[in-house]
Amino acid sequence: MTLHPFDGATALEPSGDGRWLGHTSAAYANMVGPFGGITAAQALSAVLRHPQRLGEPVALTVNFAAALEDGPFEVIAQPVRTNRSTQHWTLEIRQQGQPVLTGTAFTALRRETWAATEHAMPAVPPPAEVQPPTVGKRVEWVHRYEMRFVEGGFPSQWDGRDTGASRTRLWLRDAPPRPLDFASLTALADVFYPRIWRRRALLVPIGTVSMTVYFHAGAAQLHEAGTGYLLGQARAQAFQGGYFDQTAQLWTEGGTLLATTHQVVYYKE
């Protein structure tokens, strides 16, 4: 049985006291350094593997302090406050003794409660009726995801017109398919291409500086989602002074909102 590239990329070797050794993955290479989603997943993986972990991820924030260099890195995950059914974590990824990622996570024992998905999945054609894009894939990590754009795919012309809208909707999943878990959902939350490229049809330099994921589903619901497609929707709310935000949702094909996610991204011009 072949190891899925995602499992290869998120493999961590324990080095004691909440520390793990990892290695950047050529399969998830971006223009400069790795795809941010895989780095976020590597950080969360340390929490998921920690012997003192209580409950499941509810919130994750990671800050990209510097581009990772290809090679080994150290992940440090520390439970800093454990209550009866909740736990707060600090996260760090280091290379050459310098932090390249900082973050925090919150895990909790989930309980059965009154529940509702208020942000309903939009009405879109099913995955089988939507074709994958034919435009070139510029960076390696994009090959690790199946993306079927329903709305707001890659611009066919990069002509710098202001399209007036940054919204994208797409069916997405790991390629090859892989059963969903918290780590892969974290990476999927970062799959959307930069909203300023969509809004302006212009390939300006960008870089995510901070990303937050709220997990609305527990492990059982992720297991149920299996290798199915997720509908992803992302948009920006403001572009100003060199930074724009992205707010996004990820639903199962059946319409369960698994995660909501936000990020703030540097842009030039």
Add this chain to the structure above:
Amino acid sequence: MTLHPFDGATALEPSGDGRWLGHTSAAYANMVGPFGGITAAQALSAVLRHPQRLGEPVALTVNFAAALEDGPFEVIAQPVRTNRSTQHWTLEIRQQGQPVLTGTAFTALRRETWAATEHAMPAVPPPAEVQPPTVGKRVEWVHRYEMRFVEGGFPSQWDGRDTGASRTRLWLRDAPPRPLDFASLTALADVFYPRIWRRRALLVPIGTVSMTVYFHAGAAQLHEAGTGYLLGQARAQAFQGGYFDQTAQLWTEGGTLLATTHQVVYYKE
């Protein structure tokens, strides 16, 4: 000249090496412990006062690890990675040697760039045409804000019906009015009453566990906003397994999107 309660609450005494001493404020007391927005503002205030700070806040995430007890606390703000025009921070508030808040912040020198507010302010009546609510104010901190609900004010009957919607729109500002700055905008981002109370018209126990603010405006734009009203809009996207999210926006009366903010909140039942 009398000190504004907000300035009293966010006063910090330096104790060296990125550490400050603060004190909870009776003026911002909540049901249990202080209003979370004031605690978040106190954490950011340490960054704002730090002699090594580079640039202005762009992103802030705070995690409420435990309810603060009335009394003194220590704030620790450390710049962990400083690049040419950006800086990453870790934050902590401690009481009795235990972390009660963890967090991260990102500051940056803003540049003039192409800009757009994509999430436009909704059309609503101006503040003068909207009346403040007449229902009782249960906790002290609510008196520190002027709130004029345009939509989704406090339910007139707490009868536990499912209203089907969690959206609230209101004009808000400090009471008494105070010129806007990054610290007060942080607190204003937490003013919305819990979305589950709005959705279910039911006062279930709640507690914010993590909150993120993205600042889209620089100091000059906040200065321009002055003591004017902000339009706040908040809604939940999902309620599931004891946690719900809130996504919110804060515009100036003129329609500039100053901040977008998200939080995830524990709820019971």
